[in-house]
Amino acid sequence: MSAPVESTDFGVYVHIPFCSRRCDYCAFATWTDRDHLIGEYVDAVCLELDRSVSSGELVSATSVFFGGGTPSLIPGELLVRILDRIPLAPDAEVTVECNPDTVTAELAAIYFAGGVNRVSFGVQSMVPHVLTALGRTHDPASVARAVGFARNAGFLKLNLDLIYGGAGETLDDWCETLDAVIALRPTHVSAYALTIEPGTPLASDPARHPDDDDQADKYLAAEERLRNAGLLNYEISNWAVPGDECRHNELYWAQGDYLGFGCAAHSHRQGRRWWNVRTPDRYIETVAAGESTEASFELLDPEHRHVEGLRLALRTNVGVPSDALSDEDRELLDPLLEEAGGRLRLTVDGRLLANEVAVRLR
Amino acid sequence: MASLDRFRNLCIIAHIDHGKSTLADRMLELCGAVDPRDMRAQYLDSMDIERERGITIKLQSVRLDYRDHVLHLIDTPGHVDFGYEVSRSLAACEGAILLVDAAQGIEAQTLANCYLALENNLEIVAALNKIDLPAADPDRYAAEIEKVLGIPANEILRVSAKTGEGVSELLDAVVERIPAPEGDPDATLQGLIFDSHFDQYRGVVSSVRIMNGTLRTGERVKFVQAGSVYSAEEIGVRRPDPTPIASLGAGEVGYLIAGIKDVGEARSGETITTPVHPAPALEGYLEPKPMVFCGLYPIDGDEFTSLREALDKLRLNDSSYTFQPESSGALGFGFRCGFLGLLHMEIVRERLEREFNLSLIATAPSVQYVVHKENGDIITIDNPSELPTSTEVSLVEEPFLRATILTPTAYTGTLMELCQARRGEMIKIEYLSPERMELVYELPLAEVVTDFFDQMKSRTQGYASLDYEPAGYRSSELVKVDILLNAVPVDAFSMIVHKDKAYNYGLRMTEKLKELIPRQLFDVPIQAAIGGRIIARETVKAKRKDVLAKCYGGDISRKNKLLEKQKAGKKRMKNIGRVEVPQEAFVSALRLDD
Ligand SMILES: Nc1nc2c(ncn2[C@@H]2O[C@H](COP(=O)(O)OP(=O)(O)OP(=O)(O)O)[C@@H](O)[C@H]2O)c(=O)[nH]1
Ligand SMILES: C[S@@+](CC[C@H](N)C(=O)[O-])C[C@H]1O[C@@H](n2cnc3c(N)ncnc32)[C@H](O)[C@@H]1O
Ligand code: SF4
Numbered sequence: 001m002s003a004p005v006e007s008t009d010f011g012v013y014v015h016i017p018f019c020s021r022r023c024d025y026c027a028f029a030t031w032t033d034r035d036h037l038i039g040e041y042v043d044a045v046c047l048e049l050d051r052s053v054s055s056g057e058l059v060s061a062t063s064v065f066f067g068g069g070t071p072s073l074i075p076g077e078l079l080v081r082i083l084d085r086i087p088l089a090p091d092a093e094v095t096v097e098c099n100p101d102t103v104t105a106e107l108a109a110i111y112f113a114g115g116v117n118r119v120s121f122g123v124q125s126m127v128p129h130v131l132t133a134l135g136r137t138h139d140p141a142s143v144a145r146a147v148g149f150a151r152n153a154g155f156l157k158l159n160l161d162l163i164y165g166g167a168g169e170t171l172d173d174w175c176e177t178l179d180a181v182i183a184l185r186p187t188h189v190s191a192y193a194l195t196i197e198p199g200t201p202l203a204s205d206p207a208r209h210p211d212d213d214d215q216a217d218k219y220l221a222a223e224e225r226l227r228n229a230g231l232l233n234y235e236i237s238n239w240a241v242p243g244d245e246c247r248h249n250e251l252y253w254a255q256g257d258y259l260g261f262g263c264a265a266h267s268h269r270q271g272r273r274w275w276n277v278r279t280p281d282r283y284i285e286t287v288a289a290g291e292s293t294e295a296s297f298e299l300l301d302p303e304h305r306h307v308e309g310l311r312l313a314l315r316t317n318v319g320v321p322s323d324a325l326s327d328e329d330r331e332l333l334d335p336l337l338e339e340a341g342g343r344l345r346l347t348v349d350g351r352l353l354a355n356e357v358a359v360r361l362r
Numbered sequence: 363m364a365s366l367d368r369f370r371n372l373c374i375i376a377h378i379d380h381g382k383s384t385l386a387d388r389m390l391e392l393c394g395a396v397d398p399r400d401m402r403a404q405y406l407d408s409m410d411i412e413r414e415r416g417i418t419i420k421l422q423s424v425r426l427d428y429r430d431h432v433l434h435l436i437d438t439p440g441h442v443d444f445g446y447e448v449s450r451s452l453a454a455c456e457g458a459i460l461l462v463d464a465a466q467g468i469e470a471q472t473l474a475n476c477y478l479a480l481e482n483n484l485e486i487v488a489a490l491n492k493i494d495l496p497a498a499d500p501d502r503y504a505a506e507i508e509k510v511l512g513i514p515a516n517e518i519l520r521v522s523a524k525t526g527e528g529v530s531e532l533l534d535a536v537v538e539r540i541p542a543p544e545g546d547p548d549a550t551l552q553g554l555i556f557d558s559h560f561d562q563y564r565g566v567v568s569s570v571r572i573m574n575g576t577l578r579t580g581e582r583v584k585f586v587q588a589g590s591v592y593s594a595e596e597i598g599v600r601r602p603d604p605t606p607i608a609s610l611g612a613g614e615v616g617y618l619i620a621g622i623k624d625v626g627e628a629r630s631g632e633t634i635t636t637p638v639h640p641a642p643a644l645e646g647y648l649e650p651k652p653m654v655f656c657g658l659y660p661i662d663g664d665e666f667t668s669l670r671e672a673l674d675k676l677r678l679n680d681s682s683y684t685f686q687p688e689s690s691g692a693l694g695f696g697f698r699c700g701f702l703g704l705l706h707m708e709i710v711r712e713r714l715e716r717e718f719n720l721s722l723i724a725t726a727p728s729v730q731y732v733v734h735k736e737n738g739d740i741i742t743i744d745n746p747s748e749l750p751t752s753t754e755v756s757l758v759e760e761p762f763l764r765a766t767i768l769t770p771t772a773y774t775g776t777l778m779e780l781c782q783a784r785r786g787e788m789i790k791i792e793y794l795s796p797e798r799m800e801l802v803y804e805l806p807l808a809e810v811v812t813d814f815f816d817q818m819k820s821r822t823q824g825y826a827s828l829d830y831e832p833a834g835y836r837s838s839e840l841v842k843v844d845i846l847l848n849a850v851p852v853d854a855f856s857m858i859v860h861k862d863k864a865y866n867y868g869l870r871m872t873e874k875l876k877e878l879i880p881r882q883l884f885d886v887p888i889q890a891a892i893g894g895r896i897i898a899r900e901t902v903k904a905k906r907k908d909v910l911a912k913c914y915g916g917d918i919s920r921k922n923k924l925l926e927k928q929k930a931g932k933k934r935m936k937n938i939g940r941v942e943v944p945q946e947a948f949v950s951a952l953r954l955d956d
């Protein structure tokens with residue numbers, strides 16, 4: 001990506017709200033005690049998709065993203081059944097988020113045969129004590145195994161999600177994670193600074209809260225190691241082999257249109273944003289009753305949309321037009337920015353202080 | 363004409379917490395003034411701030427029917443900062459109940475207020491209170507009162523304001539010993555306004571004591587000092603609920619509403635009379651001189667005018683503070699205000715915030731200095747940032763207090779130590795009674811303004827008490843400590859201190875600010891300096907990370923809201939030397955405690 005393009009892409013997000021255990025940092029709409037609803041839930045999603053197709057609303061998608069929750073927790077056939085409903089553009093990107101624990105050779109094969117062409121594994125860390133501190137279940141060995149299954153099944157695009165800054169994680173631990181992940185030769189890495197989300201077990205335990213300086217050091221370590229491994233940063237928390245950027249996420253950051261299916265899924269079209277009812281139970285009920293699954297919506301006025309667009313673009317290597325900051329702010333923020341071709345992009349230090357820049361965009 | 367024999371005008375005076383307001387409760391009950399269902403402890407403490415703090419701040423008058431008599435009772439505050447309320451009350455009375463805690467005995471304001479009452483020629487009825495307490499020792503303290511104040515022990519009543527024991531005997535003694543007021547109801551009207559407040563709907567409401575003549579509803583009333591004439595819209599008495607009546611005659615106490623919307627009129631100390639053939643003005647009040655000063659600034663700069671209005675209106679109810687506009691590079695436009703003490707300062711600030719819906723920042727308290735300049739000029743400053751540079755100054759004088767401390771003898775040593783550490787000079791040390799010592803020191807006011815009182819209380823388990831009066835100015839070795847943020851001096855944090863304490867202040871302030879100032883995009887040095895010399899330094903390291911880790915489709919709006927919040931937060935910060943300082947940092951850094 002180099003210049004901003006009015007994206008003609010169109011994405012579909014499918015939410016799978018089931019997990020085997022809730023991680024201590026997680027605030028996503030997911031449930032650990034509703035597995036008995038999986039069948040009905042998938043039926044409901046399929047029904048909503050069918051309705052959307054016949055109403056002409058859902059047209060061919062350039063990207064599909066199964067997120068969660070843990071999409072890999074539901075039987076592969078069910079996931080493929082959902083995917084089958086979605087009209088796809090040629091070369092569409094189809095991603096499934098997986099928990100490494102739940103990936104088997106069979107599952108990988110079903111996905112690949114069913115049209116999935118990108119998998120994303122929630123690795124978080126390759127150091128056991130860090131995983132425990134995050135409240136994760138898998139052991140590092142299962143990551144290599146899952147990656148192997150995916151490769152054997154034919155997957156070329158492979159993302160690994162990481163979290164840094166968990167309690168007790170040293171800089172060495174983090175570098176160990178990075179090295180181990182790089183050794184698995186992913187085409188894409190998302191590395192997130194552990195964020196304390198309100199209402200999570202982590203939030204109520206200040207002893208496990210991350211330290212900004214520590215996370216800054218770890219970010220710089222990630223940037224260095226990933227870059228040396230040929231993975232280039234293209235959004236604050238995302239690195240990819242050039243050409244293998246996540247098309248679906250790029251759509252979000254370019255304020256493109258997308259439709260979300262399933263409970264708590266968000267959609268956006270031309271400045272109107274809406275989201276579905278939050279629980280799977282409610283979702284199944286509303287779909288069955290033939291009612292709208294929309295819980296609420298938000299309309300962005302042009303000014304608001306403009307600023308939001310700048311803030312999103314700032315996070316990516318697309319950057320923002322040079323006049324998006326006042327001269328005074330430009331001067332103040334000088335070390336955080338570099339200018340080329342009439343656009344401002346964040347430097348590495350700037351990426352760590354992106355909020356300071358974002359709040360001054362105009 | 364009904365004789366004035368029926369009336370008794372009195373106030374209750376005492377040291378703080380000796381039970382004045384609780385005694386007033388029992389009197390209200392005994393006289394059937396308050397429905398038992400509505401009764402609550404310290405009924406007359408009607409302001410929220412009084413109830414929360416459990417102290418009386420304002421005088422309160424109430425009219426009671428006791429047997430064949432009408433009592434005008436005024437409950438007064440005991441804290442030294444509110445002594446002006448006591449003085450004003452005395453002028454409306456012929457007698458005073460001097461209440462003394464039977465477990466504590468005489469304390470500093472017992473003496474101070476008693477002397478004040480004697481100066482006003484009031485008949486004193488002394489009573490020992492709290493005799494229900496196991497620790498009460500009425501015999502011992504009756505003897506002490508006799509020795510110290512010359513009131514015969516056998517004339518001192520013994521009551522419990524808690525149980526009501528002895529209260530009717532006390533009222534009988536009041537009726538018997540306190541003289542009825544004198545005055546001629548048929549003479550020309552002459553009355554004294556001893557308190558006023560501003561009511562949003564009614565305008566100025568004044569408490570008035572009629573000396574001569576009769577005040578009648580609907581008649582024209584002249585305010586002598588202001589020179590204005592209004593008509594008496596409503597006249598009434600507090601029973602304690604305001605109850606309109608047709609007239610108030612000589613010797614009576616009540617309230618007057620004359621539709622006055624201008625807060626400059628009908629102030630305490632004003633004389634009312636008739637417009638034709640007016641009576642001469644009564645002796646008004648000598649307004650006390652403020653001793654402690656601070657800047658009050660609205661947190662929201664747009665509230666400057668509201669603050670001015672609020673200061674005007676509140677002054678009607680409390681004329682003992684002063685204010686003058688000033689501006690600060692750090693805080694914008696505000697007022698330099700003078701108060702009678704730290705508690706007074708705290709209370710006025712809190713009342714401004716509550717009663718007028720303002721959010722204020724108060725700068726560090728300061729006293730008034732007299733500066734002699736090299737060029738011969740002499741200037742008075744009450745804001746440390748006004749102190750000229752040291753080369754221009756030949757001498758600085760600071761105010762001293764004559765402080766009287768009463769303490770159980772056991773604590774004499776520790777109190778002398780404290781006074782010495784605060785640059786005090788001993789004037790007198792004397793046994794008041796075998797167990798009680800009187801220490802008199804001359805101390806710099808600035809030393810008392812900090813935490814002297816708290817220190818005194820904690821060193822003596824609360825048993826020592828303090829009273830003070832101004833004792834002139836003396837030259838001292840004072841320096842101004844400036845606090846610099848990113849090399850820019852912040853006027854609001856400047857402080858004038860004795861040279862031996864400058865380092866300590868600099869250290870404390872820089873350490874405190876280091877905790878309070880958020881990390882910025884660059885390293886921020888925080889320095890304390892005297893003149894050009896840096897005496898302390900801290901650094902707030904540049905922040906390295908401030909970014910939302912993740913921003914996917916489902917939470918774009920949530921993340922945007924977080925950024926909006928951050929942006930709004932920046933707006934509320936003051937920019938000083940390119941450093942964004944949150945308002946809370948000023949508030950916390952300038953807080954007196956810690
Ligand atoms: N045991 C006991 N406690 C009392 C008695 N009288 C007052 N108190 C308590 O002493 C405390 C102070 O009483 P107040 O009536 O507020 O004292 P005050 O003199 O009006 O205080 P200021 O107005 O602030 O000077 C309260 O906790 C009362 O409950 C008494 O006779 N016996
Ligand atoms: C939508 S989540 C769910 C993916 C999958 N359920 C999993 O956890 O493996 C995608 C990624 O977000 C990241 N994430 C979730 N919560 C986070 C938090 N509180 N702080 C930082 N990253 C977080 C994790 O790296 C996670 O893999
Ligand atoms: S597996 Fe993923 S979605 Fe499930 S609880 Fe953990 S972080 Fe949340």
Ligand SMILES: [Mg+2]
Pocket residue numbers: 382383384407417418437438439440
């Ligand atoms: Mg009281």
